[in-house]
Amino acid sequence: MKMLNDNSSAPESIRHYFGATTAKIIFYLPSAPTIPKNWHPANEQAIEQLIHANGNHWRKIMVIISKLVCKEFSDWRKVQPSLFQQSSAAHIPLAIVIVNESFEQADDLALDPNILHIICGKNTFSRFSFENIVLDQNLSLNDKQAIQYHHPVFLTPYLDYxxxxxxxxxxxxxxxxHNTPGFKM
Structure with a gap:
């Protein structure tokens, strides 16, 4: 990920995973945001800093994620600042994984049935190789706005309104x- 105000290319500054270490939902996205210098996902201002550094595009991504994971839909605005916190009673623990062309472990997705894998967009999905997964179930509004799935993998549209x-x-x-223990609606 590109770091703001940072000329070093130290591997420790590169993060392809951020969010809860015990995530129940993982969102896979195709491109990394610009990460502010000294940014840490557990910081209370992490979401605000991420949006400030990346603009409207990442604001939309974080809004859609907030709406999906918050326990009470009407509370999504209150929940959004704490999305990367390790635990919260207000939302399902989540993480974001960036799967770009340089992400070497895309073929090694371990499908823990207790973690829901939300793969955002066909471009991202094409970076994985699933041998035993056939997305044979469907949720749809129309031909262009559909979600294909086979628990625990969901292929969704990209996170854009x-x-x-x-x-x-x-x-x-x-x-x-329904598929996340302790977070029934």
Whole structure:
């Protein structure tokens, strides 16, 4: 990931995973955000800093994730600042994994049935090789706004309002919460 105000290319400054260490949902995205210098996902200002450094694009991503994982839908705005916290009663523990062309472990996705894997966009999905997974179930609003899945893997549209509107969020939320112990709606 590109670091702001940082000329070093130290491996410890590169993060392809951020969020809860015991995530129940992992969102896979194709491109990394710019990470502010001295940024840490557990910081209370982490989401705000991420949005400030990356603009409207990452604001939309974080809003959609907030709406999907918050226990009470009406609380998504309150939940958003704490999305990367290790534990919260207000939302399902989550993480974000960046799977770009240089991500070497994309073929080694360990499918723990207790973790829901939300692969955001066909571009991201194409970076994985699933031998035993056939996404044979479907949630859809129309041909372009659909989610294919086979528990625990969900192929969703990219996290953008045009592709992933509130109506599609409303279809997916119950499945995520029903399949996550302790987070029933």
């Amino acid at each position: 045009r592709q992933f509107p509130n109506a599609l969020i409303a279809l997916l939320r119950p499945m995520l919460h």
